[in-house]
Amino acid sequence: MKRAKLMSGVLAAALMMGGAAAYAEGKMGHGMHGPRPMMNFEEIDANADGKITKEEIAAIGATQFGKADADGDGFLSLEEMNARGLEMAKARIEARSAKMLERMDADKDGKLSMDEMQAMKDKGPRGKMMDRMFDRADADDDGAISQDEFDAAQARMQERMQDGKGVHKGWHKKDRGNCDGSGKANQ
Structure with missing residues (x-):
């Protein structure tokens, strides 16, 4: 043994x-x-x-x-x-930096400009994710995040992270106020 x-x-x-x-x-x-x-x-x-x-x-x-x-x-x-x-x-x-440079260096000059990085962000999955996160935090849909919206988004994120199970706990605007904490929207 x-x-x-x-x-x-x-x-x-x-x-x-x-x-x-x-x-x-x-x-x-x-x-x-x-x-x-x-x-x-x-x-x-x-x-x-x-x-x-x-x-x-x-x-x-x-x-x-x-x-x-x-x-x-x-x-x-x-x-x-x-x-x-x-x-x-x-x-x-x-290795990751070299791959990033290879993928994002549009003019192949061996350097990344802010424009190259922004262009990749805008069309990449991270850019879309950031847009979704912004939209979720902007509770009143005015195109800006107030201190209250920021604090509420931080609190929701903290609660979600503490859950540890990846269970949905009302992060999306459509689910706010109708989530019982079980991970399922109330019907």
Whole structure:
């Protein structure tokens, strides 16, 4: 039983550490909750026999652990974990920024102007989302958000976030005042 738990832990660590390497190398897939690292079969299959063994997974985990263990003492300190995390975050940010530049740089000059960013925002999903959020907060439909409307929108957002279940609790104008907190509009 202890061996099974140990191997499960090693497997999880190897997959996590291998995933970190995938982040750093820009090998990303898309999971249910956004971008996720993609494992590279050939890298894990060290002897190139077309199969991945538990030993190969453990070896990948050990390699990734070694990369994080900057002082080579066989332990990961908080500082080493933070440093490795920052390296991985930096690699993700650099990859995302490069993709954003590639997607939004209309004149292909290697830089984004305010006009290029605004044009992408206006036609992209985030721009539409921001417009919907503005419209929801503008309770009296006058094209502006007053302090009272802002405070009410903040309160609704806070309540929704505290729910933790993503349950609809009257965020939309059409549902205000007729939502019983169960996530369903009253009939």
